[in-house]
Amino acid sequence: MLVYMSIKSPRVVILTCSTRPGAMGPAVADWLLRTLTPDADALGVELQHVSLRDLDLPFFDEEEHPAVGAYRNPHTKAWSKIVDEADGFIAVTPEYNYGMPATLKNALDYLSQEWAWKPMGFVSYGNTSAGTRSVQHAKQVITTLRLVPLGSTVALRLKDTIDSTGVRSGAQLTASANSLLEELIRLAHALKPMREAARPGNGVGPLPGSYTRPLTPNDAPHVLVLQRCCWVDEALSNETLDLTPFTETLDDVQAWLTDWETIGLWLHGRLIGMVRARRASRTGYIGRLAVVPDLYGRGIGRWLLRHATDALASSCDRIELSTGSRSTKNIHLYTSEGFVQQTENPEGAVDLVKRF
Numbered sequence: 001m002l003v004y005m006s007i008k009s010p011r012v013v014i015l016t017c018s019t020r021p022g023a024m025g026p027a028v029a030d031w032l033l034r035t036l037t038p039d040a041d042a043l044g045v046e047l048q049h050v051s052l053r054d055l056d057l058p059f060f061d062e063e064e065h066p067a068v069g070a071y072r073n074p075h076t077k078a079w080s081k082i083v084d085e086a087d088g089f090i091a092v093t094p095e096y097n098y099g100m101p102a103t104l105k106n107a108l109d110y111l112s113q114e115w116a117w118k119p120m121g122f123v124s125y126g127n128t129s130a131g132t133r134s135v136q137h138a139k140q141v142i143t144t145l146r147l148v149p150l151g152s153t154v155a156l157r158l159k160d161t162i163d164s165t166g167v168r169s170g171a172q173l174t175a176s177a178n179s180l181l182e183e184l185i186r187l188a189h190a191l192k193p194m195r196e197a198a199r200p201g202n203g204v205g206p207l208p209g210s211y212t213r214p215l216t217p218n219d220a221p222h223v224l225v226l227q228r229c230c231w232v233d234e235a236l237s238n239e240t241l242d243l244t245p246f247t248e249t250l251d252d253v254q255a256w257l258t259d260w261e262t263i264g265l266w267l268h269g270r271l272i273g274m275v276r277a278r279r280a281s282r283t284g285y286i287g288r289l290a291v292v293p294d295l296y297g298r299g300i301g302r303w304l305l306r307h308a309t310d311a312l313a314s315s316c317d318r319i320e321l322s323t324g325s326r327s328t329k330n331i332h333l334y335t336s337e338g339f340v341q342q343t344e345n346p347e348g349a350v351d352l353v354k355r356f
Contacts, residue, residue, distance in 0.1 A: 028092050100141075117198060
C-alpha cells in the first residue's frame, strides 16, 4: 500500500465551466464549495474555485502543440500554473446539446502534461438527464489527457434541486458531494507517484522505473522516515543511539532541506535513497547518504555518492564527508571512490576527504 506523506496540502480545483450570462453554474459551484468545506478541512484539503468565465480563455491560440509546453500567451501561462499546481479537479458543468460546453473542451485542449495522472470528478446539472450526457462526453476526452475520471458523480436535475435561491440542499445531496470529494482525494493520493515520475526535469535513476528529483521541505516526512530506518546499522556498528538522524524533528529536517541541495531517489512513490551536498568557497560537503535497507547491495549508495561528487567536482578543490569510526562498510565505500581517511574526530566519527 502506498502511503502519501507531504507537508503540502492536496489542492482541488472546482471548475465552473459555463460562461453564459445568467447561467446556474456559479450558484451550483457556490453550493458545492460551502458543502465541501467542512469535509475538506477535516481531510486537510485546499479547495480553489476557478471560473472559466473569469479566466477568459480565447479559442486555442498557441502556435505550438500543448504537448511541447512552450506557451507564448499570458492567459495560457496563467491557466497552466493553475492546473499544474492542482492535485485534482471537480468540473461543475451543464449539458449543451447532449455534450459538454465548448468552453470546457477548449480549456482541456489548451494543456497537456499538466493534466496527466490527476483525478477529475463531475457535478452536472440540467433538465431531462441532469447533465449526465455532458459528463459522459467529457470522460471520452479527459482520458486522452491521462486524467482519471471518478466513478462517483453528482447530477442535479434543475426542477428538483435548483430554484431562484440556488441549490436546495439536503442530507442525501450533501452526502453525495462529500463522497465525491473523498473518492477524489483517495485517487489523487494513489496517482501521486505517477504524477511525480512524469514531471519534466526528473533525472533517471539506477533502477528500472526509478527517478531523481530535488527534495524540498515538503518532502520532510519522507526524509524523516528514511533516515530513521537507514541509520540503524550505523547505530549498531558504533554502539550508540546518539545520532542526529535519530533525534531530528520534522522541523529540523525541513530546515536543513532548505539549506542543502538534496537529491532524492524515488521508486513507485517511495523515497528509496538520498544524498545532500553543498559548497563553501572551494570545499564541497556531502552528507546523509542513505539507501533503504531492503535495497542494499544494488549499487544505489555508490550511484548516489558519484552523483553528488560529480555535481561538486567542477567547482571544488576538495570534498569532505564523515561517518562513524566503526562503520567499516561505509568507510570501504568512500575509500574505494577516492576519499582518504583522516584522523578520528572527538565525536567518534571519522572524516574523509577527496581532493581534485
